[in-house]
Amino acid sequence: QVQLLESGGGLVQAGGSLRLSCEASGRPFTSYNMGWFRQVPGKEREFVAAIRWAGGYTSYADSVKGRFTISRDNAKNTVYLQMNNLRPEDTAVYCCAAHHRLSGSSYYTASSYDYWGQGTQVTVSS
Numbered sequence: 001q002v003q004l005l006e007s008g009g010g011l012v013q014a015g016g017s018l019r020l021s022c023e024a025s026g027r028p029f030t031s032y033n034m035g036w037f038r039q040v041p042g043k044e045r046e047f048v049a050a051i052r053w054a055g056g057y058t059s060y061a062d063s064v065k066g067r068f069t070i071s072r073d074n075a076k077n078t079v080y081l082q083m084n085n086l087r088p089e090d091t092a093v094y095c096c097a098a099h100h101r102l103s104g105s106s107y108y109t110a111s112s113y114d115y116w117g118q119g120t121q122v123t124v125s126s
Contacts, residue, residue: 002026002098002115009094009120012086016124020081022096022117030054032114033099033107034072034079038092038122045110048094049081053101059108064090086124093119 008020020036035050049060049070058070067086072079079096097113099105105112 002032004096004098004115004117006094006096006117006120009122011123011125014087014124014126016086017082017084018086018122020083020094020096020120020122022079022081024077024079024098029072029077030074031101033101034070035097035099035107035113036070036079036081036094037097037110038090038094039119040092045095046092047108047110050099050107051079083122086122088124088126091122091124093121095119 003025004022006022012018030053033052036048037045038048039045047061048064049068051058051070051072055072067084069082096117098115099107099113
């Protein structure tokens with residue numbers, strides 16, 4: 001089992017920034033690629049960003065490319081999502097998730113992930 005705990009959400013004005021953190025425990029952190037997804041009520045969970053287990057490769061949804069940055073600190077078992085130039089449409093619950101690095105499945109797909117955090121609310125006001 002892997003436990004994931006997000007923090008750093010909140011209320012921010014459009015154009016502002018937030019940094020989300022997700023701390024993992026339970027199994028070796030470097031066994032997992034990590035992803036961030038977001039969800040609003042009535043909509044499907046949306047891929048935001050992912051980072052491979054060693055941190056050398058990242059991927060982003062087109063809607064956040066150039067504004068969000070995913071990173072990880074394997075010594076601290078933590079993955080981050082730096083969100084800049086936030087927009088009202090970024091409002092959502094943001095969840096981190098762990099995807100075993102040997103699974104072979106796509107890390108763009110929520111169903112590929114093995115473990116999920118509870119999520120942290122991000123609200124961007126206009």
